[in-house]
Amino acid sequence: xxTLTKLFTMExxxxxxxxxxxxVVIDGKVYDVSSYLDEHPGGDDVLLGVTGQDATDExxxxxxxxxxRELMEKFFIGELDTTSPxxxxxxxxxxxxxDIPPKFMEVTKQYWFVPVAAVGISVVVGFxxxxxx
Numbered sequence: 132x133x134t135l136t137k138l139f140t141m142e143x144x145x146x147x148x149x150x151x152x153x154x155v156v157i158d159g160k161v162y163d164v165s166s167y168l169d170e171h172p173g174g175d176d177v178l179l180g181v182t183g184q185d186a187t188d189e190x191x192x193x194x195x196x197x198x199x200r201e202l203m204e205k206f207f208i209g210e211l212d213t214t215s216p217x218x219x220x221x222x223x224x225x226x227x228x229x230d231i232p233p234k235f236m237e238v239t240k241q242y243w244f245v246p247v248a249a250v251g252i253s254v255v256v257g258f259x260x261x262x263x264x
Contacts, residue, residue, distance in 0.1 A: 137209035141185070144211070148183030150175070155186045159213065162206040 139161045147154035153165040155178065164182075168175035173193070181189050 136207075138212040139209050140212050145183040150179060153178060153182045154208075155181055156184065156211055157187050157190045157203070159211045160207055161209045161211060162203060163208045164206050167206060 141156070144154050144156050144161055147163070150168060151165060153163070153168060155162050155164055164171075164178055168178055171178055177189075177193075
């Protein structure tokens with residue numbers, strides 16, 4: 132009989148990204164490693180660098196031992212819900228657009244003619260140069 136585990140979305144896991152509340156996702160499993168930060172052989176910076184995100188690649192690249200993999204079970208709190216979509220990238224793009232100051236946007240709209248004029252002048256000079264020969 133399968134055991135029932137709590138399901139977490141990637142968005143939920145990403146909210147736990149501080150030293151006091153540190154979750155990582157490895158191979159679709161969610162681990163609360165907050166209490167392990169000080170004991171981690173690689174230092175707490177390693178875990179804090181991947182907290183709140185999928186750390187599968189980083190975990191595999193580090194070449195963890197069998198005993199490290201067994202120790203992980205102590206921190207297991209649930210599994211990643213693969214049926215729900217991950218954090219939409221569209222929202223990230225929208226947020227990045229909000230960081231652009233409105234004055235900068237006005238300047239780029241106001242001076243669009245500068246590169247167009249440079250290209251136009253280059254075409255005319257090139258045409259005159261070829262006709263002169």
